[in-house]
Amino acid sequence: MGGLCLRLYTATTDTEAASYISSHYKTLTLDCLRLPIFDCNGEPLVNRTSENFVVAKPTEKAVSLLYECLTSDEFDTIATALLQGSAGSVSVGDKFFAPSNSFVTLKKFVRYGENPLAVHLVGYVNSDGNGVSGIERCFDELMKTDVTLSARFLCDAKGDFVDGAEIQTDTLYYNHKGGVHLTLDSGIQSVVQEELRASSIKTGAVLVCDVHTGEIKAMASAPEYNPDKVGDSLADGSSPLTNRALSAFPVGSVFKVVVAASALENGISESFSYSCRGSVTMGSKTFRCNNSTPHGTLNMQKALACSCNCYFIALARAVGGKALLETASLLGFGQSTEIAKGLFSSKGKLPSAEELKIQGALANFSFGQGALTATPVQFANVFNAIASGGGYFEPFCVQNVCNVSGEEVYKFTPKAPVYALSETTAKKLSTMLCEVVSEGTAKNAQTEGFNSAGKTATAQTGIYNEKGEERLCTWFGGFFPAESPRYSVVILSENGTTGGEDCAPVFRRIAQRIFEQKDFSKN
Numbered sequence: 001m002g003g004l005c006l007r008l009y010t011a012t013t014d015t016e017a018a019s020y021i022s023s024h025y026k027t028l029t030l031d032c033l034r035l036p037i038f039d040c041n042g043e044p045l046v047n048r049t050s051e052n053f054v055v056a057k058p059t060e061k062a063v064s065l066l067y068e069c070l071t072s073d074e075f076d077t078i079a080t081a082l083l084q085g086s087a088g089s090v091s092v093g094d095k096f097f098a099p100s101n102s103f104v105t106l107k108k109f110v111r112y113g114e115n116p117l118a119v120h121l122v123g124y125v126n127s128d129g130n131g132v133s134g135i136e137r138c139f140d141e142l143m144k145t146d147v148t149l150s151a152r153f154l155c156d157a158k159g160d161f162v163d164g165a166e167i168q169t170d171t172l173y174y175n176h177k178g179g180v181h182l183t184l185d186s187g188i189q190s191v192v193q194e195e196l197r198a199s200s201i202k203t204g205a206v207l208v209c210d211v212h213t214g215e216i217k218a219m220a221s222a223p224e225y226n227p228d229k230v231g232d233s234l235a236d237g238s239s240p241l242t243n244r245a246l247s248a249f250p251v252g253s254v255f256k257v258v259v260a261a262s263a264l265e266n267g268i269s270e271s272f273s274y275s276c277r278g279s280v281t282m283g284s285k286t287f288r289c290n291n292s293t294p295h296g297t298l299n300m301q302k303a304l305a306c307s308c309n310c311y312f313i314a315l316a317r318a319v320g321g322k323a324l325l326e327t328a329s330l331l332g333f334g335q336s337t338e339i340a341k342g343l344f345s346s347k348g349k350l351p352s353a354e355e356l357k358i359q360g361a362l363a364n365f366s367f368g369q370g371a372l373t374a375t376p377v378q379f380a381n382v383f384n385a386i387a388s389g390g391g392y393f394e395p396f397c398v399q400n401v402c403n404v405s406g407e408e409v410y411k412f413t414p415k416a417p418v419y420a421l422s423e424t425t426a427k428k429l430s431t432m433l434c435e436v437v438s439e440g441t442a443k444n445a446q447t448e449g450f451n452s453a454g455k456t457a458t459a460q461t462g463i464y465n466e467k468g469e470e471r472l473c474t475w476f477g478g479f480f481p482a483e484s485p486r487y488s489v490v491i492l493s494e495n496g497t498t499g500g501e502d503c504a505p506v507f508r509r510i511a512q513r514i515f516e517q518k519d520f521s522k523n
Contacts, residue, residue: 025168026153026161028055028087031108033147033172033404036179037122037135039186040215040399044179045117047109052096055089055151056103057161058082065102087153087161104167107174108149112227117189120243121182121219121397124227132230133241135398138341139180142401142409149173177406181399183215188487191513192218199506203494205244206506207376207395208514211384211485214393214414216339219245246339248348248373249492252459252499253307253441254475255368257382257429260300260312262327263319264425270300270432272318276310282359287313301432305440307456309367316366321356324365330420332381332394333374340398341410345377368459376490379477381420383454386429387485390421434482444504445476447511450520453485454478454507456499471495476503480511487514 036047054070056062056078063082067075074090081088097105111125123134131140147170154165192206201222208218225233225240233240264270276295279288287309289295295308303311316324328334334350351371356362364370377395384392393414401410421429433453436442441456457475464470474496479488489507496502 024155026155027150029148029150031149033145035143038179038181039184043186045122046111049110049113050107051110052092053089053106053108054092054103055106057153058085059163062102101164101166104151106149118184119224119227120221124230138343139401145404147172147404176404178402178404180401183397185217187517188514189218191510192220195506195509196220196222200502201493203238204492205376207245207380207490209380209384209395209488211387211479211488214395216395216397221245245376246345248346248375250459250461250473251368251372251374252457253367254455254457254477256312257455258328259316259366261421261425262324263315266319266323268318270428272300274298274311274314276308280310280313282363285360287363301435304432305436307441312366313363316362321362322353325353332378337377337394339396345375348374376492379490380488383477383479383488385420386426387479389423390426391417391419393417441500442504444500445507447508450515451482452478452480452511453482456504458498474499474502476507
């Protein structure tokens with residue numbers, strides 16, 4: 001210690017070390033504040049944890065005190081700077097030491113940390129601190145500030161640190177009023193992430209929306225990635241950086257809800273009858289129901305409940321391709337949605353009216369196959385419209401952005417609602433979708449204490465693995481509570497078995513936990 005202090009005395013009396021003096025102060029900066037991102041309740045989604053740093057003067061007293069309270073590794077790290085006559089810092093984890101005139105403990109925000117929420121929506125910054133994806137990219141410039149986490153040290157005219165002077169710090173780093181405010185609900189987001197991780201869905205997504213406002217309450221994509229170690233995910237074949245909640249996939253039978261909606265809107269009664277024999281041939285192509293099972297004579301409600309392909313082929317032919325496309329377009333299919341400033345979902349693909357003049361293409365379209373692809377966001381439109389009586393707001397995830405002083409510098413203004421369906425059509429579809437859950441293919445989505453409504457899907461992709469097995473995209477879309485809806489939930493498995501097996505149970509667990517978590521008496 002004697003040798004260290006002698007070396008320190010030599011370093012700190014060297015006037016050559018005063019090259020960065022400004023008004024007789026020297027400053028050591030640990031961090032530059034990047035504004036936080038909050039959920040709808042003001043809970044932080046980033047900057048949720050902190051790491052403590054000891055910042056010290058290069059004085060004999062500081063060295064002596066630090067030698068006593070730091071570990072040998074910590075002391076060696078900070079001593080390197082101190083012995084060169086400079087202020088020094090070292091991370092001490094969650095340890096905190098009372099401030100003195102020799103050193104202070106500063107809390108530095110950890111941007112992401114362990115178990116981050118909504119990583120695909122929040123996004124990440126690169127090593128230069130610039131937003132690369134998600135909300136971090138959308139509001140990159142607005143989140144950057146000149147507020148620093150730093151310590152200022154009084155120096156004399158020669159540039160030597162004044163031993164007894166107080167170390168100055170600025171509390172604005174902690175006490176600012178700025179941030180990006182999202183519509184997400186941390187409680188719902190946590191439920192969704194936990195249930196997606198616990199499910200059989202390895203690549204897929206979950207989207208939860210408020211049916212009345214379009215506000216996105218949770219968005220999760222699997223697999224997840226670590227925003228602090230993005231490089232580890234770049235070569236991963238499962239593409240963990242892809243936000244599947246905003247991506248388009250083959251659809252399958254969940255699209256039958258749109259076909260039923262179009263039929264009702266175009267004057268075809270829910271009593272429209274068809275006798276299913278398990279398959280139907282159009283031209284040279286035969287279309288089959290699951291396992292070629294004959295369903296017998298069905299009306300629209302029963303056809304939705306058992307997801308009869310043959311019935312919906314007949315229904316689509318009765319409605320016509322043009323009318324089907326009009327309804328699908330009103331519900332947002334074939335169009336991207338801007339959920340935040342500059343952050344868009346995929347358009348997906350909607351076949352043209354000319355393509356649907358081909359009977360085989362119209363048949364495929366009737367049960368969500370063929371050229372059609374769509375996103376979870378587009379199906380949120382469908383179930384939000386049904387649950388809210390026919391109209392819907394496009395899903396969005398940002399409320400506003402405030403600067404360091406708390407002044408609003410950006411406000412998201414939702415588009416006017418789209419009235420895609422009549423109230424009568426919405427009520428009829430809601431009743432049908434309740435039966436799909438209670439009696440049909442979505443029985444695994446049944447909840448306790450309240451009713452839910454929804455539809456399953458299993459979509460062929462035309463992609464096969466090395467065993468010759470076709471990859472299937474499976475879905476569930478629905479809302480709850482059925483009698484007085486508040487939330488819609490869309491679930492996708494990119495490589496599943498059936499929607500009833502993969503996705504419906506995930507809906508049940510998510511809906512059950514949200515219902516227990518929230519006060520639905522205020523609905």
